Amino acid sequence: MPTAPVAAPAPAPAADTRADDDNFLLLREAARKNDAAGTNALASRLPPTYPLASYVDYYRLKPRIRDASAEEIREALRRHEGTAAAELLRSEWLLEMGRRRDWAGFEREVGQLAGSNLQLRCYALLARASRGEAVAQEARGLLLDPEYYGEACAALIAQLVQDRQFSEDDLRWQLRLAGEADATGPARRAAALLGASDTRAAQAVDAPAVAMARGIGKTPAERAIYLVAIGRMARTSLKVATVALEKNSPQLSAEERAIGWASIAHAASIKLEPEAYTWWQRANGIRLTGEQLQWKTRIALRRGDWKAVRATIEAMPPNLRADSAWVYWLARADKHEGRTAEANAAFERIASPHNFYGQLALDELGRQVVAPPPAAAISADELAQAGANPSLQRALKFYALRLRAEGNREWNWGLRGMSDRQLLAAGELARRNDLLDRTVETSLRTRTELDYAQRFPAPHLDVLHPTAQGLGLDKAWVYGLIRQESRFISDARSGVGASGLMQVMPATGKWVAAKIGMDNFVHGMLNDLRTNITLGANYMNMVLENFDGDEILATAAYNAGPSRARAWRGVLDQPMEGAVFVESIPFSETRGYVRNVLANATNYAAVFENKPQSIRTRVRPVQPRERTSILP
Structure with missing residues (x-):
């Protein structure tokens, strides 16, 4: 791909430029392997004027993040302040400070980064909890995806249990989430905090037949592990899972039975089994996970049970209920029940030509998708301004090196805060560099000035x-x-x-x-x-x-x-x-x-x-x- 940020052809790269690029690629690989000596040697070969100098510093410091002095890291951050590479370096440093429990340093540096990364958000809550703050409610809203917990969120859960901010109910909920997500490590940790066997919890996730053969157990924690095994088995054999649950129902509380049926209904829903609807009814009255709520709604839609559709969507947490899919289906329930004004107001909130449910909402309102008139052509000055953007220049360099993921990160970083006209100019820059994917993604960010030639190109x-x-x-x-x-x-x-x-x-x-x-x-x-x-x-x-x-x-x-x-x-x-x-x-x-x-x-x-x-x-x-x- 061409590296020049304008339509003019780029000159052939000089030999030393090719050597610099080769050294940079080797540096990136050495950093990936955490080879501190290798990264230091390779970084020293690259000139300060290299187009990706901010990443040279990042790759040089990344393997040494545990040993580098705070001043060395701060100096690199100052040198590249406002760049995507500086954000990456700061994130790595914050994670290391979190692992060391250096809360003073962490809170001094975290700024706005805590909102963009689950692990950093967990460390931010852990820092507050270490001062005795009550953070359990915030943690419950955050700890919903065990697959991505890592050390930070695991430590937060352990701290909340130690501080008595998390109860056994919270831990059993975490165990349910871990089983649903096929997350063995978090399941082990939740079981251990409950005082149960972490080995048995791992078996419930990875080898449910073995866990079920061990029996239902005597304590609430052991029964919770057994129910995880029931849910995992249902993904493979609904018959085995239902027979086991029915056989052991007398030894379970009403809530535990409902949890078991919810897991079975969830698995049956994904398989589109007709029994799913009945099994969901057996799970009434308990808290369902986000995935379970969505699948219960889908099965109700397939049955035409608009009352259940409404009830289940209204039980979703606010962030999930705000998804355009569930706004649309709740509005359809309103319409079915004759609540026309409420339905139309909801359709109006999501009506848009830009996505599936927005288009369906338009249809419900009697409107159609219309292509807007062409946007005003990008001027030479607007294109030149886009081409001079340092982040977009770095992105083009990454694309020339066939490092698309890094290029996309830099490109997106460069788009922050742009006006609609600046976004369209960046989209045109991408088009002239044969990067139609960036043209589309960039143009999708405009708010009022829509250019369908960019959003929906028709090359070839x-x-x-x-x-x-x-x-x-x-x-x-x-x-x-x-x-x-x-x-x-x-x-x-x-x-x-x-x-x-x-x-x-x-x-x-x-x-x-x-x-x-x-x-x-x-x-x-x-x-x-x-x-x-x-x-x-x-x-x-x-x-x-x-x-x-x-x-x-x-x-x-x-x-x-x-x-x-x-x-x-x-x-x-x-x-x-x-x-x-x-x-x-x-x-x-x-x-x-x-x-x-x-x-x-x-x-x-x-x-x-x-x-x-x-x-x-x-x-x-x-x-x-x-x-x-x-x-x-």
């Missing part, structure tokens, strides 16, 4: 249009999918091996190539833009035909595989509202994917057709019928 139209037209495919849907799959990064590669603009898997590419008579196909061809579009568009057409033209099912199949989409459809015995089907897709990734693709496609159609669009033309009732599959 000379290749995609004839391909889509020849297959009879809606190019708005194709572009909506590409925007979600790769954000137009032509050399994108996923962790599972999908490649290119349309993120085609090698096995899928080979299968589609054979179907369309592309005899010379080899995996490397997936990186060729024309081949990638040809194979991806043909596969989209195949899944669309296989699912009777249903864009919901075809989009889900493209992401999760046709067999899963067939299975989700296969449990239907009557047509289901499309939005309900989408909301109850078992995989969270696929659920979000389908939402985004369909919302994207609606916006692209507004641009391509130059007329208002309704997402309802794509979110139609999903039918249970399916013809014989031709897909793997």
Whole structure:
């Protein structure tokens, strides 16, 4: 990728520049390995004028964060004040001060950083608790995701137990959360604080059959561990879990039985089992986790039980209830109950052309998605100002080194506090440097001045249009999918091996190539833009035909595989509202994917057709019928 921040071609890098870049990459790797001697030696080879000098200091100090003097760290922070690298260094230093329980230093340096990092927030509460402050209520609102607790949040829980700010009920709640999140370490720690066996708690998470075979136990803590095992077993075998819970119910309290049924209902909901609705009713009256509340709501939606939909959404914590999905479905419950004014007020709060539920809300209000008029062109001065932004310059350097994650961090740092016009100028800068993903993400931050040419770009139209037209495919849907799959990064590669603009898997590419008579196909061809579009568009057409033209099912199949989409459809015995089907897709990734693709496609159609669009033309009732599959 070009490194120049303007459209003019960059000069060829000099030999010493290439050597500096090589040394920087070695420095980064040495820091990753915590090689203090190596980072010090490599950092000394790089000149103070190196474009990424702030990261040179960061990588040099990171392996020595435990031993470096406070003055040395402060000097680096002063030298690079206001940069993303300084924030990274300060975060590392704060975590080290938290581990050392240096609360005076921690609170002197933390500033606004405590709000952006779970571990730092836990240390901030721990610092206050160490002075005798009551922080339990704040901690309960924070400690909801054991997978990311680390030492900081584990220490906070232990301190709150020691100070008697956390009760056994709090610890049993943490044990439930750990079991749900498959977080063995936090489960061990919660059990130990309860005075129970941490080994048995680990077995409940990792080997539930073994834990269940040990018996239900005699103490509330042991029974809590047993219920974790029931919930984990339900993910594998609902039958084994339900039989065990029913057998041991006489030895459980009413609350414990309800907790067990909630875990079973949760697992059954994810599997779209019909018994889930009944099992949720057996869990009435207890506190549910955030995930359980959401799945209970989804099952109520599938049953058309609007009373339960309302009750469960209203039981959600405020941050979850404010999500546009649950604002929308609560408004739908209002509408079902004849509370039209309340429903319309809620729809108005989230109505927006920019996302799935915003578009559905627009539809409920009788409005459609309309592409705004083109934004005023970016001037040369505006573009030059963007190109002179130091953070954006560092980001472009990272992209040139093929360090996309670091580039994205720097790019996002540089966008802070920008006006709409400055954001659009930065988006144009990204476009001129062939970084369409940054163009899209940057333009999405504008508040009043919307540029759909940036938000919904349509590159490679000379290749995609004839391909889509020849297959009879809606190019708005194709572009909506590409925007979600790769954000137009032509050399994108996923962790599972999908490649290119349309993120085609090698096995899928080979299968589609054979179907369309592309005899010379080899995996490397997936990186060729024309081949990638040809194979991806043909596969989209195949899944669309296989699912009777249903864009919901075809989009889900493209992401999760046709067999899963067939299975989700296969449990239907009557047509289901499309939005309900989408909301109850078992995989969270696929659920979000389908939402985004369909919302994207609606916006692209507004641009391509130059007329208002309704997402309802794509979110139609999903039918249970399916013809014989031709897909793997």
